[in-house]
Amino acid sequence: MSDTAPLALAQALIRCPSVTPEEGGALSFLARILTEAGFTVERPVFSEPGTPDIQNLYARIGTGSPVLLFAGHTDVVPPGEAIAWTHDPFSGVVADGMLYGRGAVDMKGGIACMLAATLRFLEARGPAFGGSIAFLITGDEEGPAVNGTVKLLDWARERGERFDHCLLGEPTNPDALGDMIKIGRRGSLTGRITVHGRQGHVAYPHRADNPIPGLLRLASALLAAPLDGGTAHFDASNLEFTTIDVGNPATNVIPATARAVFNVRFNDEWTAQTLGDEIRRRLEEAAGDAVRFSLDLQPSNSPAFLTKPDAFVDLAADAIQAETGRRPALSTTGGTSDARFIKDACPVIEFGLVGQTMHEVDERVAVEDLDRLTRIYERVLVAYFNSPK
Numbered sequence: 001m002s003d004t005a006p007l008a009l010a011q012a013l014i015r016c017p018s019v020t021p022e023e024g025g026a027l028s029f030l031a032r033i034l035t036e037a038g039f040t041v042e043r044p045v046f047s048e049p050g051t052p053d054i055q056n057l058y059a060r061i062g063t064g065s066p067v068l069l070f071a072g073h074t075d076v077v078p079p080g081e082a083i084a085w086t087h088d089p090f091s092g093v094v095a096d097g098m099l100y101g102r103g104a105v106d107m108k109g110g111i112a113c114m115l116a117a118t119l120r121f122l123e124a125r126g127p128a129f130g131g132s133i134a135f136l137i138t139g140d141e142e143g144p145a146v147n148g149t150v151k152l153l154d155w156a157r158e159r160g161e162r163f164d165h166c167l168l169g170e171p172t173n174p175d176a177l178g179d180m181i182k183i184g185r186r187g188s189l190t191g192r193i194t195v196h197g198r199q200g201h202v203a204y205p206h207r208a209d210n211p212i213p214g215l216l217r218l219a220s221a222l223l224a225a226p227l228d229g230g231t232a233h234f235d236a237s238n239l240e241f242t243t244i245d246v247g248n249p250a251t252n253v254i255p256a257t258a259r260a261v262f263n264v265r266f267n268d269e270w271t272a273q274t275l276g277d278e279i280r281r282r283l284e285e286a287a288g289d290a291v292r293f294s295l296d297l298q299p300s301n302s303p304a305f306l307t308k309p310d311a312f313v314d315l316a317a318d319a320i321q322a323e324t325g326r327r328p329a330l331s332t333t334g335g336t337s338d339a340r341f342i343k344d345a346c347p348v349i350e351f352g353l354v355g356q357t358m359h360e361v362d363e364r365v366a367v368e369d370l371d372r373l374t375r376i377y378e379r380v381l382v383a384y385f386n387s388p389k
Contacts, residue, residue, distance in 0.1 A: 010109045014104060016029060018139065018161070020077070020139065030057055030059075030074070031059070041057065043210055054140040056147075057185040058135070058136055067134055067163045067165075069135075069166040069170065072168060072170070073344045075141060084361045087101075102138060105353050106359065110169030110170065111169060113375055136153070137353075158236055166339065170182070172334075172351050173352070175354065180187070180351075181320070181349055182331055184233060184268070186191055187265070192261050195292065210254045218291060229272075231267050231269055245260075272303065279295070316349060335355065353373060
């Protein structure tokens with residue numbers, strides 16, 4: 001097996017223990033392979049008070065347009081107890097046609113396929129292929145996401161780098177390769193409600209002000225009516241309470257405060273500002289003069305966004321269908337990703353491996369899927385640089 005085959009590349013990356021914020025050798029490995037292939041490679045490090053320094057990678061070959069950007073991350077979540085794994089999480093073992101390891105799906109396997117496809121494309125076409133290919137890889141996607149892609153894009157922009165389209169290799173397929181392309185993501189907004197009462201003895205409730213009924217009243221008001229009915233490419237926004245707490249260990253004391261935390265995954269009918277205004281309106285209407293409360297809406301860097309279906313989306317869908325026989329659904333479901341930052345630089349779509357085992361014990365990917373995803377990415381490259389500019 002060639003050391004530039006997708007399996008070999010994925011195994012090499014998995015064997016780098018790059019748990020956020022550690023680089024673990026993964027970016028150094030990519031830098032070596034890309035440099036040998038003729039890319040200009042740079043390794044900027046970004047910092048922010050209160051967060052760890054993060055190493056990143058930017059590589060480019062070619063000077064002309066169009067510029068196709070491959071994006072992703074080499075950092076991974078912790079594996080948990082290694083003893084719970086069938087194989088060591090950083091060994092890259094292949095068993096029964098499956099590659100095991102932390103990051104096999106999310107998303108070292110996807111990066112390996114991007115790299116393998118690019119190397120094959122360059123070997124066939126040479127450096128004068130009619131445009132440029134760039135790689136934008138961070139080590140901070142699974143962490144705070146403040147010293148990674150968002151700053152790497154600013155760094156690239158200041159240096160005059162411009163991109164026409166981006167393919168992000170997050171694991172997008174629910175069940176089988178070819179199921180789904182992500183053409184957008186929902187926004188995310190988190191809020192904390194605190195209801196203020198007065199502590200007292202449960203036997204003398206007239207001397208206290210129990211905040212719990214007030215909190216339940218406010219929570220019910222937020223859940224009573226849907227935020228919206230969905231939009232053309234998005235499901236309805238949904239608000240979920242994630243914790244309710246009074247911090248009261250005593251059974252004979254009425255607490256002074258009650259708190260709840262909620263998160264809203266919202267569609268493109270809202271911005272974080274307009275959604276926050278609507279939530280506050282509902283709470284104030286429900287509270288009236290009877291409930292004293294405060295609302296803390298956390299700053300959000302996760303807006304809802306959409307890459308409108310166009311020729312690039314069709315090109316990727318055609319490549320996927322040609323290789324898998326499936327026409328992928330165009331979806332905006334799921335959580336957030338670094339696409340929320342990339343969309344400000346160029347149109348971005350996401351397509352990667354099957355995500356069933358991401359972040360789990362025994363994270364794994366079918367070796368066959370690595371080969372097929374590599375061929376899909378190669379088809380995208382061929383079609384992209386053969387299409388009218």
